[in-house]
Amino acid sequence: xxxxxxxxxxxxxxxxxxxxxxxxxxxxxxxxxxxxxxxxxxxxxxxxxxxxxxxxxxxxxxxxxxxxxxxxxxxxxxxxxxxxxxxxxxxxxxxxxxxxxxxxxxxxxxxxxxxxxxxxxxxxxxxxxxxxxxxxxxxxxxxxxxxxxxxxxxxxxxxxxxxxxxxxxxxxxxxxxxxxxxxxxxxxxxxxxxxxxxxxxxxxxxxxxxxxxxxxxxxxxxxxxxxxxxxxxxxxxxxxxxxxxxxxxxxxxxxxxxxxxxxxxxxxxxxxxxxxxx
Numbered sequence: 001x002x003x004x005x006x007x008x009x010x011x012x013x014x015x016x017x018x019x020x021x022x023x024x025x026x027x028x029x030x031x032x033x034x035x036x037x038x039x040x041x042x043x044x045x046x047x048x049x050x051x052x053x054x055x056x057x058x059x060x061x062x063x064x065x066x067x068x069x070x071x072x073x074x075x076x077x078x079x080x081x082x083x084x085x086x087x088x089x090x091x092x093x094x095x096x097x098x099x100x101x102x103x104x105x106x107x108x109x110x111x112x113x114x115x116x117x118x119x120x121x122x123x124x125x126x127x128x129x130x131x132x133x134x135x136x137x138x139x140x141x142x143x144x145x146x147x148x149x150x151x152x153x154x155x156x157x158x159x160x161x162x163x164x165x166x167x168x169x170x171x172x173x174x175x176x177x178x179x180x181x182x183x184x185x186x187x188x189x190x191x192x193x194x195x196x197x198x199x200x201x202x203x204x205x206x207x208x209x210x211x212x213x214x215x216x217x218x219x220x221x222x223x224x225x226x227x228x229x230x231x232x233x234x235x236x237x238x239x240x241x242x243x244x245x246x247x248x249x250x251x252x253x254x255x256x257x258x259x260x261x262x263x264x265x266x267x268x269x270x271x272x273x274x275x276x277x278x
Contacts, residue, residue, distance in 0.1 A: 001241070001242045002046055003048065003052050006260065010116070011040065011049075014053065014056070014115065018057065018061070018069040021073060028064065032060045035060060036056050039056045049239070051216060051243065053186070054211070057186060058214045070187055071185075074194055075159075077159045077160025077161075081160040081163035081164050082163055084122055084163075088105040092105065092167050100143075102167040103275060104273075105167050105168070106161075106236065107129050107134075107254050107273050107275065108128070109236075113161070113256075114158075115258075116258040128273075132272070136274050136276040141252075142232070149230075151230045151231050152176070152177055152232045153230040153233045154233075155240050156179055157189060157237025158237060159190045161236065162181070162198055165179075168234075170203060177204035177205065178205045179206050180206075181206065182216065183209060183211055192208050224247060224249070227251070235253050235255075237255050238262055241255055241274075242262065251278060252276070257271065257272045257273075
């Protein structure tokens, strides 16, 4: 999925938000926003929004003097998600289809995202996804694929969300599981530090998606070849969908289509829950 004109304003909004979260004064914020604008002039239309945002956030963070302005946001999101985890587990245990219920919980966790302009709390998202259902629902294909799968990869997304991925990992525990997060901070996306902190390592081997020249290497030949070694790949979150939906690996994408650009691309309403294979 390429970058669209609407993505420019979203990236500038994110840049300002990073400044606010870092507690930057007006002068520093001004310099950071100027650098963000300069970075925008070098964006590539054929790159995905996630890839281009790496350039913008890299420029902003250099001015702010931090590589993780969202550190406290991520800690709060993980803490909030932990309060819902046992309730989610009880719902799953009482469900007629535990795997499907675990995926619903996991997709609801995708609301813990500081990328889009609009937001929904995790409790609201849990209720919303249960009531709404998937706008595109490839659950049957996923269930059939998992029946034969020995090695499964899950690509994590945001802090907070990774906590609500745990019930899904529990449902997949009889397989060899690998859980991928980002090598370095980007917005409120989870890194190895957050994944280890919430206990993902108790359920799966944690691996880091590298950055090359400051850009997330999801589409690199190295990483795509790595994904080919798994029988099933489940990619969480909108950024992973933006970046990997057209690589032709039959990946199952589980997320909320939160922004209008992604929703329009998929032909669904904004905030539609998605479980789509592409």
